[in-house]
Amino acid sequence: MAQMAEAQSEARRIGEVIRQARVLQRRSQKDVAAALGYHQSKVSRLESGRGTQDVRMLREVAQVLDIPPHRLGLAAASNASPSDPETEDMHRRTFLAAGITALAAQPSLAAPHHDLVQVLLPGTTPVATGQVLGINELRDRTRTARRLFCTCDYTELERTLPSLIADLRRATDGSSGSADASALLATAYQTSVSLLLKRADQGNAWLAAGRAMAEAERSGDPVALAASVRVHAHVLVREKHTAQAVNIIRHTADQLTGSYDQRSPRYLAAVGLLLLRGATAASRNGDRDTTEDFLTEAREVARYVTFDRPDAWANFSPTNVALHQVSAAVSFGDAGIALKTARPLMRRHIPVPERRAALWVEAARAYNQQGRLADGYQALRIAESCAAQDIRRPAVRELVADMAARDRRRTLPALHHFSRQLGVPA
Incomplete structure (x- = not known):
């Protein structure tokens, strides 16, 4: 039963790889289906994780969308010919088995995390509250x-x-x-x-x-679509596909920007946050001009957003634009500029704890770039007072580990004690 669930998860992953490749190429399901000689429903089924056992079909999709075969669990062309289905099927079974083994080897998840993952898997019937x-x-x-x-x-x-x-x-x-x-x-x-x-x-x-x-x-809903593109781009950036993230954001933003005086706050928030994600992606890609383009457009949107509060849909505001300026400067290694931009924000009331913590974590990164470990440590403790759980996420723990490693003479005992508290290896 468990293996069946894992196989379904792998099928869903393959479907998502196909969908991402199609979206990044700005092609419709109908267009891809026509290139394959199939009906659109066939592509739709593949993207939902159904029919992925059809090896020949996957090879054709890989060729049409220029997907590396191994990403679909296929043998490289030099290792197995499409005319050799037995070899291909053997490789595919090995690939699926390896995936299941790798998943089984992962540390057991805490129950809430496990429940969240389960409800995301295809083919599962989530348990509702029982009320309509x-x-x-x-x-x-x-x-x-x-x-x-x-x-x-x-x-x-x-x-x-x-x-x-x-x-x-x-x-x-x-x-x-x-x-x-x-x-x-x-x-x-x-x-x-x-x-x-x-x-x-x-x-x-x-x-x-x-x-x-x-x-x-x-x-x-264009607002829901903009927010979904934003989180999609966020994952792309985390996986270091920054150029692809910039492209997909630019393509979506081009269709949504403009006429801001006629838009609802919810619409403005979604578009503004999409632009800020673009700034993050471009800065991680080392592209200063594109980063500034996104930030400039985000400032324009922020002119029509006067609130600074935890909104039901988003927390876009002029303050959040400034926070992303700090983050971009840190990404470019401009620690001095980052801290200069951050100082006015440190004196400003930021009602969203996640954003307050983000400001002080970025300040800690900037101080660390300058070798000012004591100031960086103090910034992290302020961030902890804003949002204790946020400081315990892996990205911040990596920052603390780096700072502790740089303090070779252990001149900051409090930093090392803090590192131990977070469970960061010495």
């Missing part, structure tokens, strides 16, 4: 989940998301499955992506991102 909930109640619960993320209560969020997703899936599967329910489900999946990335679980974040994109497309 109205759209307004589902919307309130989705807002609560977003608020838990903004306040960095990741433990409670892990407990909340599985049942929320289950109830939303039931709402979308019903005879009256509405576009509103699909948009809310997309938001729940987007929140799952953000949480999983905080936990450095890129593999399952890919799965959640694919789910989010599918529900956003189903809803027909």
Whole structure:
């Protein structure tokens, strides 16, 4: 039973690889199907993880979308010919078995994390609350989940998301499955992506991102689509596919930017956050001009957003634009510029704990770049006071490990004690 679930997960992963390749090439399912000589439904089934056992079909898809065969569990062309289905099938079985073994070898997940991953898997029937909930109640619960993320209560969020997703899936599967329910489900999946990335679980974040994109497309809501593209790009950046992330954000933003005085706050927040993700991707790609282009457009959007509060859908504001300027400067190694930009923000009230913590973590990175370890340590302790759980995520623990390693003479005992508290190896 467990192996069947893992095989389904692998099929879903292959489907997501196909979908990502198609989206990055800006091709429709109909276009790809025509190139393959099949009906569109065939491509749709593949992207949902069904029919991936058809090796010949996968080879054709790999060729049309220029996907490296190994990413679809196929042998390289030099090792097995498409006319040798027995060899191909043997390789495929080995690939699936290896994937299952690798998953089985991973440390056991905490129960809430396990429940979240299970509800993301294809073919599973999530356990709902047992009540038929109205759209307004589902919307309130989705807002609560977003608020838990903004306040960095990741433990409670892990407990909340599985049942929320289950109830939303039931709402979308019903005879009256509405576009509103699909948009809310997309938001729940987007929140799952953000949480999983905080936990450095890129593999399952890919799965959640694919789910989010599918529900956003189903809803027909441009705001839900923009948010799904944003989290998709976030995963791409984490996997160091920064150029692809920039391209997909630019393509989406081109269709959504402009006429800001006529847009709702929810629309502006989604577009603004998409642009800020573009700035992050471009800065990680070392592209200063594109980073500034995204930040400039984000500032323009921020002119029409006057609030600074944990919003139900997003937390875009002029303050968040400035925070991303700090982050970009750190990415470029411009520690002095980063700290100069950060100082006014340190004196400003930032109501979202996750954003407050982000400011001080970026300041710690800048201080570390300058070799100012004592200042960096103090910045991290302030970040901890803003959001204790956020400081315990892997990315921050890596920063602490680096700072502790640089203090070879152990002149900062408090830093090393802090490192031990976080469970960072000496």
